[in-house]
Amino acid sequence: MTDGDRQPPGALPTGRLRGVRGARGAHGPSPKLDDLLADVARGDEQAYEGVYDLAAGWVLGVARKVLRDPAMAEEVMQEVMLEVWRRASRFDPALGSGTAWVMTLAHRRAVDRVRSERSHSDRELRAATAVIDYDDVTEAVEASLERERVQRCLASLTALQRESVSLAYYGGYTYAEVAELLGVPAGTVKTRMRDGLVKLRDCLGVQR
Amino acid sequence: MTSGDPDLHTLAGAYVLDAVSADERARFAAHLAGCAACRAEIGELREAAASLGTARAVRPRPELRESTIRAAHRTGQFAPVIAGKQHITRRRRAAGRSRAIRAAAAAAAVIAVAAGVAAGTHYADQQGRQQPFTVSAVLSAPDAVMRSAPVSTGGMAIVVASGREHMGVFIAHGLPPLPRASSYELWLMGPAGERPAGLLRIHRNGMAGPALISGMSAGDMVGLTVEPATGSLKPTSEPVVMIG
Numbered sequence: 427m428t429d430g431d432r433q434p435p436g437a438l439p440t441g442r443l444r445g446v447r448g449a450r451g452a453h454g455p456s457p458k459l460d461d462l463l464a465d466v467a468r469g470d471e472q473a474y475e476g477v478y479d480l481a482a483g484w485v486l487g488v489a490r491k492v493l494r495d496p497a498m499a500e501e502v503m504q505e506v507m508l509e510v511w512r513r514a515s516r517f518d519p520a521l522g523s524g525t526a527w528v529m530t531l532a533h534r535r536a537v538d539r540v541r542s543e544r545s546h547s548d549r550e551l552r553a554a555t556a557v558i559d560y561d562d563v564t565e566a567v568e569a570s571l572e573r574e575r576v577q578r579c580l581a582s583l584t585a586l587q588r589e590s591v592s593l594a595y596y597g598g599y600t601y602a603e604v605a606e607l608l609g610v611p612a613g614t615v616k617t618r619m620r621d622g623l624v625k626l627r628d629c630l631g632v633q634r
Numbered sequence: 635m636t637s638g639d640p641d642l643h644t645l646a647g648a649y650v651l652d653a654v655s656a657d658e659r660a661r662f663a664a665h666l667a668g669c670a671a672c673r674a675e676i677g678e679l680r681e682a683a684a685s686l687g688t689a690r691a692v693r694p695r696p697e698l699r700e701s702t703i704r705a706a707h708r709t710g711q712f713a714p715v716i717a718g719k720q721h722i723t724r725r726r727r728a729a730g731r732s733r734a735i736r737a738a739a740a741a742a743a744v745i746a747v748a749a750g751v752a753a754g755t756h757y758a759d760q761q762g763r764q765q766p767f768t769v770s771a772v773l774s775a776p777d778a779v780m781r782s783a784p785v786s787t788g789g790m791a792i793v794v795a796s797g798r799e800h801m802g803v804f805i806a807h808g809l810p811p812l813p814r815a816s817s818y819e820l821w822l823m824g825p826a827g828e829r830p831a832g833l834l835r836i837h838r839n840g841m842a843g844p845a846l847i848s849g850m851s852a853g854d855m856v857g858l859t860v861e862p863a864t865g866s867l868k869p870t871s872e873p874v875v876m877i878g
Contacts, residue, residue, distance in 0.1 A: 467711070469711060469848045471703075471706075471707055474703065474706055474707075475703055478699060478702060478703055479699075482694050482698070482699070482702070483691040483692060483693055483694060484687055484688045484690075484691045486691075486692050486693075486694045487687065487688070487689075487690035487691040487692045488687035488690060490690070490692060491687075491690050500694070500695070500698060503694060503698070503702075504698065504701070504702045504705070507702050507706065508702070508705055508706055508709060511706035511709060511711065512706075512709060512710070512711050512712055512830065513711075513712055514711065514712075515711065515712050515713065515832075516712060521673065521677055522677040522680055522681060523681060523684075525681075525684050525688060526677070526680040526681045526683075526684040528684075529680075529683070529684035529687045529688065530680055530683075530684070532687065533652055533683070533687060534652050537652040570689070570691075572685070572688060572689050572691075573689045573690070575689075576685050576686060576689035577689070580686075591647075591651065591686070594648065594651035594652070594653035595651050595652075595683060595686045595687070596686070596690075598652070599653060600648070600653045600654060600655060601648040601653045601654065602655075604653065613644070615648075616644045616645060616647065616648050617644055617647075618647075619647030619648045619651055619653060620644065620646050620647030620648070620679075621647070622647065623647045623650060623651070623679045623682050623683060624647075624679070624682075626682040626683075626685070626686075627678055627679060627681065627682035630681075630682055630685050
Protein backbone atom coordinates (compact mmCIF):
# COMPACT_ATOMS: atom_id res chain seq x y z
CA MET A 427 0.00 0.00 0.00
CA THR A 428 1.46 3.32 -0.84
CA ASP A 429 0.18 4.83 2.41
CA GLY A 430 -0.46 7.82 0.50
CA ASP A 431 -2.64 7.63 -2.42
CA ARG A 432 -5.98 7.16 -0.83
CA GLN A 433 -7.39 10.31 0.50
CA PRO A 434 -10.61 11.61 1.87
CA PRO A 435 -12.23 14.44 -0.01
CA GLY A 436 -11.84 17.65 1.86
CA ALA A 437 -10.80 21.22 1.71
CA LEU A 438 -8.83 23.61 3.80
CA PRO A 439 -10.76 25.96 5.99
CA THR A 440 -9.75 29.58 5.90
CA GLY A 441 -8.55 31.27 9.03
CA ARG A 442 -11.89 32.94 9.37
CA LEU A 443 -13.84 29.73 9.22
CA ARG A 444 -11.71 28.00 11.76
CA GLY A 445 -13.12 29.92 14.67
CA VAL A 446 -16.64 28.90 13.79
CA ARG A 447 -16.20 25.19 14.24
CA GLY A 448 -15.43 24.96 17.89
CA ALA A 449 -17.63 22.14 18.99
CA ARG A 450 -15.16 19.32 18.50
CA GLY A 451 -15.39 17.74 21.90
CA ALA A 452 -12.98 15.86 24.10
CA HIS A 453 -15.23 12.82 23.93
CA GLY A 454 -14.04 9.27 23.29
CA PRO A 455 -10.32 8.71 23.76
CA SER A 456 -9.34 6.51 20.82
CA PRO A 457 -11.06 8.09 17.80
CA LYS A 458 -9.67 11.47 18.82
CA LEU A 459 -6.49 11.19 16.79
CA ASP A 460 -8.49 10.13 13.72
CA ASP A 461 -10.72 13.20 14.07
CA LEU A 462 -7.78 15.50 14.62
CA LEU A 463 -6.05 14.11 11.52
CA ALA A 464 -9.17 14.83 9.46
CA ASP A 465 -8.99 18.44 10.64
CA VAL A 466 -5.23 18.64 9.99
CA ALA A 467 -5.93 17.48 6.43
CA ARG A 468 -7.83 20.74 6.04
CA GLY A 469 -4.94 22.81 7.31
CA ASP A 470 -6.20 23.21 10.89
CA GLU A 471 -3.12 24.32 12.81
CA GLN A 472 -4.73 23.95 16.21
CA ALA A 473 -5.70 20.36 15.47
CA TYR A 474 -2.09 19.72 14.51
CA GLU A 475 -0.96 20.78 17.97
CA GLY A 476 -3.33 18.16 19.36
CA VAL A 477 -1.86 15.56 17.03
CA TYR A 478 1.64 16.50 18.16
CA ASP A 479 0.70 16.17 21.82
CA LEU A 480 -0.78 12.72 21.25
CA ALA A 481 1.73 11.26 18.82
CA ALA A 482 5.17 12.89 19.20
CA GLY A 483 6.02 10.71 22.23
CA TRP A 484 5.15 7.52 20.38
CA VAL A 485 7.17 8.58 17.37
CA LEU A 486 10.16 9.57 19.47
CA GLY A 487 9.89 6.32 21.40
CA VAL A 488 10.05 4.12 18.34
CA ALA A 489 12.82 6.23 16.80
CA ARG A 490 14.88 5.96 20.00
CA LYS A 491 14.38 2.23 20.13
CA VAL A 492 15.38 1.64 16.52
CA LEU A 493 18.16 4.24 16.23
CA ARG A 494 19.57 4.08 19.76
CA ASP A 495 20.87 7.62 19.31
CA PRO A 496 18.86 10.31 21.11
CA ALA A 497 19.85 13.17 18.80
CA MET A 498 19.15 11.22 15.64
CA ALA A 499 15.87 10.03 17.14
CA GLU A 500 14.79 13.63 17.76
CA GLU A 501 15.57 14.50 14.15
CA VAL A 502 13.53 11.57 12.90
CA MET A 503 10.65 12.48 15.22
CA GLN A 504 10.56 16.00 13.81
CA GLU A 505 10.72 14.73 10.23
CA VAL A 506 7.91 12.27 10.87
CA MET A 507 5.70 14.87 12.55
CA LEU A 508 6.25 17.11 9.54
CA GLU A 509 5.23 14.24 7.28
CA VAL A 510 2.07 13.82 9.35
CA TRP A 511 1.20 17.46 8.66
CA ARG A 512 1.97 17.19 4.95
CA ARG A 513 0.28 13.88 4.30
CA ALA A 514 -2.72 14.17 6.61
CA SER A 515 -5.10 14.23 3.63
CA ARG A 516 -3.80 10.75 2.71
CA PHE A 517 -4.93 9.27 6.00
CA ASP A 518 -7.95 7.08 5.34
CA PRO A 519 -9.74 5.89 8.50
CA ALA A 520 -11.28 3.05 6.48
CA LEU A 521 -7.83 1.46 6.18
CA GLY A 522 -6.80 1.62 9.83
CA SER A 523 -6.46 3.80 12.89
CA GLY A 524 -4.65 7.11 12.97
CA THR A 525 -2.25 5.58 15.47
CA ALA A 526 -1.29 2.81 13.04
CA TRP A 527 -0.94 5.35 10.23
CA VAL A 528 1.40 7.59 12.22
CA MET A 529 3.40 4.65 13.55
CA THR A 530 3.79 3.19 10.06
CA LEU A 531 5.32 6.47 8.90
CA ALA A 532 7.49 6.64 12.02
CA HIS A 533 8.78 3.09 11.94
CA ARG A 534 9.54 3.15 8.24
CA ARG A 535 11.44 6.40 8.57
CA ALA A 536 13.44 5.15 11.56
CA VAL A 537 14.27 1.88 9.80
CA ASP A 538 15.34 3.61 6.60
CA ARG A 539 17.60 5.83 8.66
CA VAL A 540 19.18 3.05 10.70
CA ARG A 541 19.85 1.06 7.54
CA SER A 542 21.64 3.92 5.86
CA GLU A 543 23.70 4.41 9.04
CA ARG A 544 24.47 0.72 9.22
CA SER A 545 25.60 0.51 5.65
CA HIS A 546 28.68 2.42 6.87
CA SER A 547 29.52 0.01 9.65
CA ASP A 548 30.74 -3.55 9.49
CA ARG A 549 29.02 -6.85 9.98
CA GLU A 550 30.48 -7.65 13.36
CA LEU A 551 29.04 -4.50 14.82
CA ARG A 552 25.66 -5.40 13.41
CA ALA A 553 25.75 -8.79 15.06
CA ALA A 554 26.72 -7.17 18.35
CA THR A 555 23.88 -4.67 18.32
CA ALA A 556 21.49 -7.47 17.46
CA VAL A 557 22.36 -9.20 20.71
CA ILE A 558 21.85 -5.99 22.66
CA ASP A 559 18.46 -5.67 21.01
CA TYR A 560 17.39 -9.04 22.09
CA ASP A 561 18.46 -8.58 25.70
CA ASP A 562 16.75 -5.24 25.85
CA VAL A 563 13.52 -6.60 24.50
CA THR A 564 13.27 -9.45 26.96
CA GLU A 565 14.28 -7.44 29.99
CA ALA A 566 11.51 -6.70 32.45
CA VAL A 567 9.94 -3.31 31.97
CA GLU A 568 7.57 -1.84 34.47
CA ALA A 569 6.55 1.49 33.07
CA SER A 570 3.09 2.03 31.70
CA LEU A 571 0.11 -0.28 31.56
CA GLU A 572 0.36 -0.29 27.78
CA ARG A 573 3.96 -1.41 28.05
CA GLU A 574 3.04 -4.23 30.38
CA ARG A 575 0.21 -5.36 28.16
CA VAL A 576 2.42 -5.46 25.06
CA GLN A 577 5.17 -7.17 27.02
CA ARG A 578 2.75 -9.80 28.25
CA CYS A 579 1.52 -10.43 24.72
CA LEU A 580 5.07 -10.66 23.38
CA ALA A 581 5.75 -13.25 26.05
CA SER A 582 2.89 -15.37 24.72
CA LEU A 583 4.71 -15.79 21.39
CA THR A 584 7.06 -18.69 20.73
CA ALA A 585 10.73 -17.78 21.20
CA LEU A 586 11.38 -17.72 17.47
CA GLN A 587 8.29 -15.63 16.75
CA ARG A 588 9.25 -13.16 19.47
CA GLU A 589 12.87 -12.89 18.37
CA SER A 590 11.88 -12.46 14.74
CA VAL A 591 9.30 -9.77 15.46
CA SER A 592 11.51 -7.93 17.97
CA LEU A 593 14.67 -7.92 15.89
CA ALA A 594 12.67 -6.61 12.95
CA TYR A 595 10.58 -4.00 14.74
CA TYR A 596 12.98 -2.75 17.40
CA GLY A 597 16.22 -3.64 15.67
CA GLY A 598 15.33 -2.55 12.15
CA TYR A 599 16.66 -5.76 10.59
CA THR A 600 15.29 -7.32 7.42
CA TYR A 601 13.99 -10.88 7.59
CA ALA A 602 17.09 -11.99 5.69
CA GLU A 603 19.33 -10.38 8.32
CA VAL A 604 17.26 -11.83 11.13
CA ALA A 605 17.60 -15.27 9.52
CA GLU A 606 21.35 -14.88 9.43
CA LEU A 607 21.55 -13.60 13.01
CA LEU A 608 19.43 -16.46 14.33
CA GLY A 609 20.86 -19.13 12.01
CA VAL A 610 17.39 -20.02 10.71
CA PRO A 611 16.20 -20.27 7.08
CA ALA A 612 14.78 -17.00 5.70
CA GLY A 613 11.48 -18.66 4.81
CA THR A 614 11.02 -19.72 8.42
CA VAL A 615 11.66 -16.20 9.69
CA LYS A 616 9.12 -14.77 7.24
CA THR A 617 6.36 -17.07 8.45
CA ARG A 618 7.31 -16.56 12.11
CA MET A 619 7.02 -12.81 11.66
CA ARG A 620 3.55 -13.17 10.25
CA ASP A 621 2.41 -15.77 12.79
CA GLY A 622 3.91 -13.67 15.59
CA LEU A 623 2.04 -10.56 14.52
CA VAL A 624 -1.22 -12.49 14.16
CA LYS A 625 -0.80 -13.83 17.69
CA LEU A 626 0.07 -10.38 18.96
CA ARG A 627 -3.02 -8.96 17.25
CA ASP A 628 -5.25 -11.57 18.88
CA CYS A 629 -3.65 -11.10 22.27
CA LEU A 630 -3.94 -7.31 22.14
CA GLY A 631 -7.52 -7.56 20.91
CA VAL A 632 -6.78 -5.16 18.10
CA GLN A 633 -10.00 -3.55 16.97
CA ARG A 634 -10.71 -2.06 13.62
CA MET B 635 -4.74 -13.34 0.36
CA THR B 636 -5.64 -14.88 -2.91
CA SER B 637 -3.82 -13.43 -5.87
CA GLY B 638 -0.19 -13.32 -6.85
CA ASP B 639 2.64 -15.69 -6.15
CA PRO B 640 2.60 -17.58 -2.85
CA ASP B 641 5.99 -16.17 -1.96
CA LEU B 642 4.60 -12.65 -1.76
CA HIS B 643 1.73 -13.91 0.38
CA THR B 644 4.09 -15.00 3.16
CA LEU B 645 5.74 -11.58 3.15
CA ALA B 646 2.83 -9.88 4.97
CA GLY B 647 4.45 -9.99 8.42
CA ALA B 648 7.87 -8.89 7.23
CA TYR B 649 6.26 -6.10 5.20
CA VAL B 650 4.35 -4.73 8.18
CA LEU B 651 7.54 -4.86 10.27
CA ASP B 652 9.46 -3.03 7.51
CA ALA B 653 11.75 -6.07 7.44
CA VAL B 654 11.91 -6.24 3.66
CA SER B 655 14.26 -4.81 1.05
CA ALA B 656 13.20 -1.75 -0.91
CA ASP B 657 12.54 -3.96 -3.90
CA GLU B 658 10.33 -6.36 -1.96
CA ARG B 659 8.51 -3.43 -0.39
CA ALA B 660 7.63 -2.09 -3.83
CA ARG B 661 6.57 -5.50 -5.14
CA PHE B 662 4.41 -6.17 -2.13
CA ALA B 663 2.81 -2.73 -2.28
CA ALA B 664 1.92 -3.37 -5.93
CA HIS B 665 0.45 -6.72 -4.93
CA LEU B 666 -1.63 -5.03 -2.22
CA ALA B 667 -3.12 -2.58 -4.67
CA GLY B 668 -4.95 -5.47 -6.35
CA CYS B 669 -5.86 -7.56 -3.28
CA ALA B 670 -8.52 -6.25 -0.91
CA ALA B 671 -8.21 -9.23 1.45
CA CYS B 672 -4.48 -8.58 1.77
CA ARG B 673 -5.10 -4.92 2.56
CA ALA B 674 -7.49 -5.93 5.33
CA GLU B 675 -4.92 -8.33 6.78
CA ILE B 676 -2.15 -5.75 6.57
CA GLY B 677 -4.40 -3.22 8.27
CA GLU B 678 -4.92 -5.49 11.26
CA LEU B 679 -1.28 -6.50 11.53
CA ARG B 680 -0.32 -2.83 11.41
CA GLU B 681 -2.45 -2.10 14.46
CA ALA B 682 -0.57 -4.83 16.31
CA ALA B 683 2.82 -3.59 15.14
CA ALA B 684 1.89 -0.03 16.13
CA SER B 685 1.37 -1.21 19.70
CA LEU B 686 4.98 -2.39 19.78
CA GLY B 687 5.92 1.23 19.11
CA THR B 688 3.42 3.12 21.25
CA ALA B 689 4.37 0.90 24.20
CA ARG B 690 7.80 2.51 24.02
CA ALA B 691 6.61 6.12 24.12
CA VAL B 692 8.94 8.66 25.70
CA ARG B 693 8.33 12.30 26.44
CA PRO B 694 10.01 14.64 23.94
CA ARG B 695 11.97 17.63 25.21
CA PRO B 696 9.45 20.48 25.55
CA GLU B 697 11.43 22.82 23.27
CA LEU B 698 10.91 20.45 20.32
CA ARG B 699 7.19 21.09 20.41
CA GLU B 700 7.21 24.66 19.24
CA SER B 701 9.93 24.23 16.64
CA THR B 702 8.17 21.22 15.10
CA ILE B 703 4.78 22.89 15.04
CA ARG B 704 6.23 26.07 13.60
CA ALA B 705 8.07 24.12 10.89
CA ALA B 706 4.83 22.34 9.97
CA HIS B 707 2.95 25.58 9.56
CA ARG B 708 5.58 26.83 7.16
CA THR B 709 5.23 23.68 5.06
CA GLY B 710 2.69 23.07 2.32
CA GLN B 711 0.33 20.12 2.57
CA PHE B 712 -0.63 17.48 0.06
CA ALA B 713 -3.80 18.72 -1.53
CA PRO B 714 -6.95 16.85 -0.71
CA VAL B 715 -8.80 15.19 -3.55
CA ILE B 716 -11.74 17.32 -4.46
CA ALA B 717 -15.04 15.61 -5.08
CA GLY B 718 -16.29 18.23 -7.50
CA LYS B 719 -15.17 16.76 -10.79
CA GLN B 720 -18.68 16.05 -12.00
CA HIS B 721 -18.85 19.72 -12.82
CA ILE B 722 -15.97 19.55 -15.20
CA THR B 723 -15.79 16.06 -16.65
CA ARG B 724 -18.01 16.71 -19.63
CA ARG B 725 -15.94 19.50 -21.06
CA ARG B 726 -14.47 18.41 -24.37
CA ARG B 727 -11.12 19.38 -25.74
CA ALA B 728 -11.35 20.55 -29.34
CA ALA B 729 -8.10 20.14 -31.17
CA GLY B 730 -8.16 23.43 -33.01
CA ARG B 731 -8.93 25.70 -30.10
CA SER B 732 -6.43 28.34 -29.24
CA ARG B 733 -4.66 28.35 -25.92
CA ALA B 734 -6.52 31.44 -24.84
CA ILE B 735 -9.84 29.72 -25.37
CA ARG B 736 -8.61 26.66 -23.50
CA ALA B 737 -7.55 28.83 -20.62
CA ALA B 738 -10.97 30.41 -20.60
CA ALA B 739 -12.57 26.96 -20.57
CA ALA B 740 -10.47 25.90 -17.61
CA ALA B 741 -11.33 29.10 -15.80
CA ALA B 742 -14.98 28.45 -16.53
CA ALA B 743 -14.56 25.03 -14.96
CA VAL B 744 -13.17 26.59 -11.79
CA ILE B 745 -16.05 28.98 -11.69
CA ALA B 746 -18.54 26.16 -12.37
CA VAL B 747 -17.22 24.32 -9.33
CA ALA B 748 -17.41 27.48 -7.28
CA ALA B 749 -20.96 28.08 -8.48
CA GLY B 750 -21.93 24.62 -7.27
CA VAL B 751 -20.71 25.66 -3.86
CA ALA B 752 -22.57 28.94 -3.98
CA ALA B 753 -25.72 26.96 -4.75
CA GLY B 754 -25.30 25.13 -1.50
CA THR B 755 -23.33 22.09 -2.60
CA HIS B 756 -21.12 20.83 0.18
CA TYR B 757 -18.91 17.83 0.22
CA ALA B 758 -19.02 15.40 3.10
CA ASP B 759 -15.78 13.93 4.36
CA GLN B 760 -15.48 10.28 5.33
CA GLN B 761 -17.02 10.76 8.73
CA GLY B 762 -20.00 12.26 6.98
CA ARG B 763 -19.36 15.76 8.26
CA GLN B 764 -20.07 18.61 5.91
CA GLN B 765 -17.19 20.82 5.00
CA PRO B 766 -17.16 24.20 3.37
CA PHE B 767 -15.60 23.97 -0.04
CA THR B 768 -13.00 26.63 0.27
CA VAL B 769 -12.12 26.91 -3.38
CA SER B 770 -14.96 29.39 -3.36
CA ALA B 771 -13.35 31.33 -0.52
CA VAL B 772 -10.28 31.88 -2.68
CA LEU B 773 -12.23 32.68 -5.83
CA SER B 774 -14.49 35.13 -4.06
CA ALA B 775 -11.68 36.87 -2.17
CA PRO B 776 -11.73 40.55 -3.15
CA ASP B 777 -8.04 40.48 -3.99
CA ALA B 778 -8.12 37.24 -6.03
CA VAL B 779 -5.96 37.35 -9.14
CA MET B 780 -6.08 34.85 -12.00
CA ARG B 781 -3.01 33.99 -14.07
CA SER B 782 -2.58 31.35 -16.72
CA ALA B 783 0.41 29.87 -18.52
CA PRO B 784 1.05 27.13 -21.05
CA VAL B 785 2.59 23.93 -19.71
CA SER B 786 5.83 23.13 -21.53
CA THR B 787 4.87 19.49 -22.05
CA GLY B 788 1.34 20.33 -23.21
CA GLY B 789 -1.83 21.81 -21.75
CA MET B 790 -2.66 24.95 -19.85
CA ALA B 791 -2.47 25.80 -16.18
CA ILE B 792 -4.32 28.45 -14.22
CA VAL B 793 -3.77 29.78 -10.73
CA VAL B 794 -6.24 31.95 -8.86
CA ALA B 795 -4.49 33.35 -5.82
CA SER B 796 -5.51 35.51 -2.90
CA GLY B 797 -2.74 37.24 -0.99
CA ARG B 798 -5.10 37.99 1.83
CA GLU B 799 -6.12 34.35 2.26
CA HIS B 800 -2.56 33.12 1.61
CA MET B 801 -4.15 30.55 -0.64
CA GLY B 802 -4.37 29.65 -4.27
CA VAL B 803 -6.38 27.36 -6.48
CA PHE B 804 -4.55 25.48 -9.22
CA ILE B 805 -6.31 23.97 -12.19
CA ALA B 806 -4.96 22.59 -15.45
CA HIS B 807 -6.17 20.75 -18.47
CA GLY B 808 -4.62 18.90 -21.37
CA LEU B 809 -1.73 17.71 -19.17
CA PRO B 810 -0.06 14.66 -20.70
CA PRO B 811 -0.75 11.52 -18.64
CA LEU B 812 2.24 10.14 -16.71
CA PRO B 813 3.42 6.57 -16.23
CA ARG B 814 2.21 4.96 -13.01
CA ALA B 815 5.53 5.46 -11.28
CA SER B 816 5.27 9.25 -11.63
CA SER B 817 3.03 12.04 -10.38
CA TYR B 818 2.64 15.73 -10.95
CA GLU B 819 3.59 17.63 -7.82
CA LEU B 820 2.81 21.27 -7.03
CA TRP B 821 5.31 23.57 -5.36
CA LEU B 822 5.40 26.99 -3.87
CA MET B 823 8.57 28.62 -5.11
CA GLY B 824 9.62 31.98 -3.78
CA PRO B 825 11.79 33.93 -1.38
CA ALA B 826 10.96 31.40 1.36
CA GLY B 827 12.38 28.58 -0.78
CA GLU B 828 10.67 25.65 -2.44
CA ARG B 829 7.87 24.00 -0.48
CA PRO B 830 5.81 21.01 -1.57
CA ALA B 831 2.17 21.95 -2.19
CA GLY B 832 0.67 18.57 -2.91
CA LEU B 833 0.37 15.94 -5.59
CA LEU B 834 -1.91 16.73 -8.50
CA ARG B 835 -4.38 14.08 -9.56
CA ILE B 836 -5.23 14.00 -13.27
CA HIS B 837 -8.81 13.13 -14.09
CA ARG B 838 -9.51 10.87 -17.02
CA ASN B 839 -10.34 13.74 -19.33
CA GLY B 840 -7.00 15.45 -18.77
CA MET B 841 -8.37 17.96 -16.28
CA ALA B 842 -6.45 18.40 -13.07
CA GLY B 843 -7.55 20.10 -9.89
CA PRO B 844 -8.93 22.29 -8.57
CA ALA B 845 -6.17 21.87 -6.00
CA LEU B 846 -6.04 24.17 -3.02
CA ILE B 847 -2.64 25.53 -2.14
CA SER B 848 -2.22 26.90 1.34
CA GLY B 849 0.57 28.89 2.90
CA MET B 850 1.24 31.16 -0.09
CA SER B 851 3.22 34.23 0.77
CA ALA B 852 4.26 37.35 -1.10
CA GLY B 853 6.52 36.61 -4.05
CA ASP B 854 5.57 32.94 -4.24
CA MET B 855 5.11 31.34 -7.62
CA VAL B 856 3.30 28.06 -8.16
CA GLY B 857 5.39 25.44 -9.96
CA LEU B 858 4.53 22.00 -11.29
CA THR B 859 7.09 19.21 -11.67
CA VAL B 860 7.07 15.51 -12.51
CA GLU B 861 8.10 13.45 -9.46
CA PRO B 862 8.07 9.83 -8.33
CA ALA B 863 4.52 8.63 -7.62
CA THR B 864 4.78 9.20 -3.88
CA GLY B 865 6.02 12.76 -4.27
CA SER B 866 9.30 14.38 -3.28
CA LEU B 867 10.38 16.72 -0.53
CA LYS B 868 12.27 18.91 -3.02
CA PRO B 869 11.68 19.16 -6.76
CA THR B 870 13.81 16.63 -8.64
CA SER B 871 13.03 17.90 -12.14
CA GLU B 872 12.60 21.18 -13.94
CA PRO B 873 9.12 22.72 -13.58
CA VAL B 874 6.87 22.16 -16.58
CA VAL B 875 5.10 25.39 -15.67
CA MET B 876 5.64 28.28 -13.27
CA ILE B 877 2.86 30.75 -12.60
CA GLY B 878 2.83 33.78 -10.34
